Amino acid sequence: MEQKPGAQQEIDVSSLDLRYAHTRIARPKALNMIMNSMDRYGQITPAIVASEEDIIVLIDGYLRVEALKRLGRDTIIAEICHEGELTALFRLLSRSGERQWEAVEQAWIIRDIKARFDCSLTEVARSIGHDLSWVSRRVSLIEDLSEDTLKAVCQGHISTWAATRVLVPLARANPGHAEKLTSHLSAAPISSRNLQAFLRHYENSNRQIRDRMIADPNLFFKAYKAGDEKKRADSLNQGPEGQWIKDFEIVTSMLKRLAKILATVIYPGQDDHDRIRLIRIFRDARSVMGAIEEKIQKAEGQ
Numbered sequence: 001m002e003q004k005p006g007a008q009q010e011i012d013v014s015s016l017d018l019r020y021a022h023t024r025i026a027r028p029k030a031l032n033m034i035m036n037s038m039d040r041y042g043q044i045t046p047a048i049v050a051s052e053e054d055i056i057v058l059i060d061g062y063l064r065v066e067a068l069k070r071l072g073r074d075t076i077i078a079e080i081c082h083e084g085e086l087t088a089l090f091r092l093l094s095r096s097g098e099r100q101w102e103a104v105e106q107a108w109i110i111r112d113i114k115a116r117f118d119c120s121l122t123e124v125a126r127s128i129g130h131d132l133s134w135v136s137r138r139v140s141l142i143e144d145l146s147e148d149t150l151k152a153v154c155q156g157h158i159s160t161w162a163a164t165r166v167l168v169p170l171a172r173a174n175p176g177h178a179e180k181l182t183s184h185l186s187a188a189p190i191s192s193r194n195l196q197a198f199l200r201h202y203e204n205s206n207r208q209i210r211d212r213m214i215a216d217p218n219l220f221f222k223a224y225k226a227g228d229e230k231k232r233a234d235s236l237n238q239g240p241e242g243q244w245i246k247d248f249e250i251v252t253s254m255l256k257r258l259a260k261i262l263a264t265v266i267y268p269g270q271d272d273h274d275r276i277r278l279i280r281i282f283r284d285a286r287s288v289m290g291a292i293e294e295k296i297q298k299a300e301g302q
Contacts, residue, residue, distance in 0.1 A: 149179070
């Protein structure tokens with residue numbers, strides 16, 4: 001019996017074309033939750049498939065398929081989109097608010113739509129109800145990453161945060177270094193805090209130090225950890241007195257810098273509104289300094 005668009009049907013899992021599996025990020029915890037739910041209550045939410053020329057392409061429901069396979073089930077309930085694969089993909093992206101998507105996953109699907117169906121980003125944006133800048137930002141997240149890096153993200157070896165915040169800027173500067181760091185992260189995950197420190201140090205280092213950092217990231221993290229522990233020990237040793245000196249050295253340095261630009265910031269003929277705003281913030285700071293000085297005088301008089 002012919003099914004109408006949107007009708008639900010029981011389909012053999014083995015007959016599904018899983019061509020978009022690479023666009024989904026592994027979620028072990030979510031997979032376990034779905035398995036437990038299906039084992040107890042059965043499948044509640046249908047998958048979405050597109051039917052074209054006797055090929056059934058799985059559009060949405062990759063975790064459900066994996067859960068059913070692990071449970072030893074042979075069939076899945078799916079909603080069939082007979083209007084075609086492209087239409088089904090557009091619908092999936094336009095309904096993205098109904099599920100938790102990683103931005104990288106959306107980027108992968110948009111990239112595949114562009115490549116498989118020769119769609120422009122403008123056409124994609126119009127079809128999914130987003131503006132062009134949104135679509136462009138999504139694609140830019142992955143366009144500088146290699147297939148090996150994307151695969152590592154998909155498999156859950158590298159977080160999307162690490163990929164977009166660290167590996168993307170690194171790949172734009174030095175693709176070879178990005179590849180080496182990808183291999184390291186795949187074998188030994190690193191915390192976001194340490195990765196931030198790594199990238200910050202990399203940005204401020206010369207070529208020789210960068211090569212050493214990429215060649216042996218563990219050596220950098222050992223040195224970083226040792227330096228961090230030393231800072232904590234020094235801070236504990238110096239106590240609040242040491243923090244007082246350190247903070248006032250920073251304040252003094254900032255005041256010297258402000259004094260240098262004073263003539264540029266406050267000048268004759270200046271707009272009254274701008275001058276009032278600039279002087280007000282100065283007087284607020286002076287008031288705080290006055291209060292501190294008053295407390296110092298009281299302490300000295302004790």
